[in-house]
Amino acid sequence: MEQTDPLSISQLKLSSPPPPLEAPGSSLPGELLKSHMHSVSPKHGLPPKVEGSEGTWGDSLDVDNDYSIELRCRSKRVQEKATIIVEEYFSTNDVVSVANELKELGMAEYRYYFVKKLVSMAMDRNDKEKEMAAFLLSTLYADVIDPPEVYRGFNKLVASADDLSVDIPDAVDVLAVFVARAIVDDILPPAFLKKQMNLLPDDSKGVEVLKKAEKSYLAAPLHAEVVEKRWGGADNWTAEDVKGRINELLKEYVMSGDKKEAFRCIKGLKVPFFHHEIVKRALIMAMERQKAQVKLLDLLKEAVEVGLINTTQVTKGFSRIIDSIEDLSLDIPEARSVLQSFISKAASEGWLCASSLKTLSSGEKLLENSSANVFKDKAKSIVREYFLSGDTSEVVHCLETEPSASSSQLRAIFVKYLITLAMDRKKREKEMACVLVCSLGFPAKDVRSAFSMLIESADDTALDNPVVVEDLAMFLARAVVDEVLAPRDLEELGSSVGGKVIQTAKTLLEARLSGERILRCWGGGGIETKSPGCTVSEVKEKIQVLLEEYVSGGDLKEACRCVKELGMPFFHHEVVKKSVVRIIEEQEKKERVWKLLKVCFESGLVTIYQMTKGFKRVGESLEDLSLDVPDAAEKFSCCVESAKLDGFLDESFAFEETQGKKENGSSSSAPN
Secondary structure (H helix, E strand, C coil): CECCCCCCCCECCCCCCCCCCCCCCCCCCHHHHHHHHHCHHHHHCCCCCCCCCCCHHHHHHHHHHHHHHHHHHHHHHHHHHHHHHHHHHHHHCCHHHHHHHHHHHCCHHHHHHHHHHHHHHHHCCCHHHHHHHHHHHHHHECCCECHHHHHHHHHHHHHCHHHHHHHCCCHHHHHHHHHHHHHHCCCCCCHHHHHHHHHCCCCCHHHHHHHHHHHHHHCCCCHHHHHHHCCCCCCCCCHHHHHHHHHHHHHHHHHHCCHHHHHHHHHHHCCHHHHHHHHHHHHHHHHHCHHHHHHHHHHHHHHHHCCCCCHHHHHHHHHHHHHCHHHHHHHCCCHHHHHHHHHHHHHHHCCCCHHHCCCCCCCCCCCCHHHHHHHHHHHHHHHHHHHHHCCHHHHHHHHHCCHHHHCHHHHHHHHHHHHHHHHCCCHHHHHHHHHHHHHHCCCHHHHHHHHHHHHHCHHHHCCCCCCHHHHHHHHHHHHHHCCCCCHHHHHHHHHHCCCHHHHHHHHHHHCCCHHHHHHHCCCCCCCCCCCCCCCHHHHHHHHHHHHHHHHHHCCHHHHHHHHHHCCCHHHCHHHHHHHHHHHHCCCCCHHHHHHHHHHHHHCCCCCHHHHHHHHHHHHHCHHHHHHHCCCHHHHHHHHHHHHHHHCCCCCCCCHHHHHHHHHCCCCCCCCC
């Protein structure tokens, strides 16, 4: 017995192969029938051959032949049914129907053949079908098709690469992408590559497939994103292209009223699996243009009646609107009530099954629509003014004096609009947005909610900003570097919304010297000076130099100017930390250093958030400081009390808590 893998089914060799049970050219692997025939006798209690007992072998063979015929019939039925299911899926993109048909067919042990058939048929078609096949496997994995069957299906595909290459010239490359995609989608273990290489002849096409998957696709930088985008390249329509065309055909229909032309355009898109986007965009357009409501709803109704858009796509389109109703309500105050009227009309006319939708009334409203709209307008005004002035303290003041800004949901909306507006501008504004998010000191959950909304609306944003994924990933990575979000927040975002943004952000953060590269991406600050960005170590060095020059020269105004020209207000905690460390170490003119902190705070140059963060960092490094200054803890305690008296720190700042963390074994970092 040769075992290919614990998850795969063993291949058994017979001393003398039985006559072929398949028609020439049949694509069902012969070893399946061999395996079943080989195990018939022991499984069914058939008598073994005993020397001298006539007729025993004959009886066994009769039963074997009957069972083989039954197996052959079942196998043929699986072949025929699998082909039909795959053909229908490529026409309708109805994943649910595929799942139901496979369950009705039963015979779970044959589903590896469905995997093989799906991929081999997709290989000889367009990129659209290849992407559909990859998506289907990922969707059915574990729920409908057991992991061992997926593994075995790919095992058979790789083993048959030589045969596939006869009819499909680029079979090696295409199959390599399918294998890489299966690994990226976590439906194949990475160990599949090495294990299969050891089982195949060195000169086989299958080995070429595995090597290409490993070296050309899985070893490349940002390989997950590259593999996932492989079948949406420049020569094919991307999702963004299709959305743009849908918008255009709906606008033209509203202007001309030519339903026949609209139907022709919908057919021309050749994306029946994406018709829910037509439903969604038609409904939103109907909400925005009251005069066009009748036309657009009539278009959807007739499209369903003639079978152009199926009911599954209609339901999905309405469901997507319901999911985004809170966001829509910010731009269209009556969105909720208007959508409810659309649902009632469509249900009464018979082209929507309303019982399959969520209820619009369930759950809490974000806020009263009027309040949300007022805040949204103010938020945009505040952000635009900030992009002109660069004054973070003014933004903080505006939000503090805005009563509704105390709402967690509206804080998230403010961050969302800030980043959305920044993405449509230059690097300077993107950098300023990062600085402001850090300076605001919003709770991490509010910032996380903002990114969740941004990612969920990324598809629509992509119509105007083709690189929205890259931009959002950089904003997200920067939030982690700036300690606005913790790395674990990415996992929570991943579990709630997922997507390429999260994976790209993780890849950026995992890269060597990621912090410095991310800080430099948009100029490293430079709000006032528009100067090129600096690395973290360069900024620390600049802070050290400005403190040295200030202590020796005493020019307070020049020192404040230098702090401002760092262009990194979110990093001012480093100024605080280095200043307090100098005071603890009793270096010269510590009163002068304290005066610098006081003036920086009183002028708004260093916020209380940055001040508190700087003091906390000193508290966390006391263990190392005490090696050089034995009474560092006592001196730091005096600094804390003085800072509270001067208003640098809030009375709630507790030195004992910081110290307690050290005593409990928290890691510390030495002052730089």
